[in-house]
Amino acid sequence: MLRSGPLGELSTRAARLVEQHAFDPLVSIRSLTVRFGLFSGTKLPGSWPRCIVLSMHVLEAVDLHKTYGDGAGGVQALAGVSLTLSAGELVAVVGPSGCGKSTLLHLCGAMDRPTSGRVHVGGVTLADLDDEALTQLRRERVGFVFQFFNLLPTLTLQENIELPLLLAGVEATESERRARASAERVGIEHRRDHHPGAVSGGELQRAAVARALVHEPALVIADEPTGNLDSENGRLVLTLLTELTRQTGVAMLLATHDQAIAAAADRVVRMRDGLEARDTDVTIFGAVAPSS
Numbered sequence: 279m280l281r282s283g284p285l286g287e288l289s290t291r292a293a294r295l296v297e298q299h300a301f302d303p304l305v306s307i308r309s310l311t312v313r314f315g316l317f318s319g320t321k322l323p324g325s326w327p328r329c330i331v332l333s334m335h336v337l338e339a340v341d342l343h344k345t346y347g348d349g350a351g352g353v354q355a356l357a358g359v360s361l362t363l364s365a366g367e368l369v370a371v372v373g374p375s376g377c378g379k380s381t382l383l384h385l386c387g388a389m390d391r392p393t394s395g396r397v398h399v400g401g402v403t404l405a406d407l408d409d410e411a412l413t414q415l416r417r418e419r420v421g422f423v424f425q426f427f428n429l430l431p432t433l434t435l436q437e438n439i440e441l442p443l444l445l446a447g448v449e450a451t452e453s454e455r456r457a458r459a460s461a462e463r464v465g466i467e468h469r470r471d472h473h474p475g476a477v478s479g480g481e482l483q484r485a486a487v488a489r490a491l492v493h494e495p496a497l498v499i500a501d502e503p504t505g506n507l508d509s510e511n512g513r514l515v516l517t518l519l520t521e522l523t524r525q526t527g528v529a530m531l532l533a534t535h536d537q538a539i540a541a542a543a544d545r546v547v548r549m550r551d552g553l554e555a556r557d558t559d560v561t562i563f564g565a566v567a568p569s570s
Contacts, residue, residue, distance in 0.1 A: 335398070336496045336529035337363035337386055342395035344381050355381040356392070361547055363497070363529045368520060370540045371533045373549030379533035380501055382549070386531055387499035388416050400496045417446050421490030421528075423519075425502035427482045429474045435485040436461065436470040442493045460488040464518060480511030487518060491526065498523075500532035504539065516542060 344356040355378045371379045384390040397404045429438045443453035461467045464484040504512035523530045
């Protein structure tokens with residue numbers, strides 16, 4: 279039985295489709311409604327088909343290739359990387375510097391386009407979107423957490439957290455309320471009126487996480503989220519990311535050198551030589567992945 283409230287606003291057709299497929303109901307209903315825009319009357323960007331999008335995966339990357347530059351001088355960053363990510367799942371991408379982790383995250387987060395291959399976010403094929411629709415998708419369905427926080431120094435933490443909502447046209451009173459709630463969720467409500475220069479690194483990253491989640495995205499991309507933190511703050515941020523993934527049902531894809539993060543992930547994707555991705559069970563982290 280569907281719950282009341284937002285989860286109860288599934289259309290009859292969407293509910294029937296969910297029941298016909300062997301999806302986990304707690305994850306799939308949330309991802310198909312709150313995440314993928316299946317509320318009755320939801321407006322999608324003009325270039326998107328106005329139909330119900332049904333997908334088991336929040337993210338699907340298929341045979342991604344990325345080459346920077348042309349001709350003989352081109353540098354191949356990715357060559358045939360594929361992965362999937364479901365709602366409520368945390369997947370870590372590991373590998374040495376320069377192996378293509380950040381390139382993969384940029385493609386999956388719609389910040390760049392692949393040379394070839396396909397990326398689907400919430401069932402939407404990114405290659406089908408023009409630049410304006412791609413920007414709207416990032417604003418509405420993707421959240422970003424960066425190693426160096428990327429908070430605007432002239433804004434308070436509250437204002438930084440509100441920014442995605444204001445860019446999306448959310449009314450000021452509502453954006454303030456949602457930003458306050460997001461700050462409370464990550465434990466920095468008492469720091470909301472401080473500027474970035476007046477708080478610790480751990481609190482800055484918590485604010486960055488709050489900003490990434492405030493607009494209820496389907497997917498969060500986190501590039502070395504603990505890389506600029508000491509071990510204790512890194513541990514706290516890792517705990518926060520893991521808990522929020524479980525609580526909100528967001529799909530989280532993060533790149534890291536940190537074995538503790540990889541050990542906490544549901545799955546590990548190992549990058550090799552900048553060319554391959556290997557999907558492994560987290561329990562064998564540290565083992566040598568078998569050759570293709």
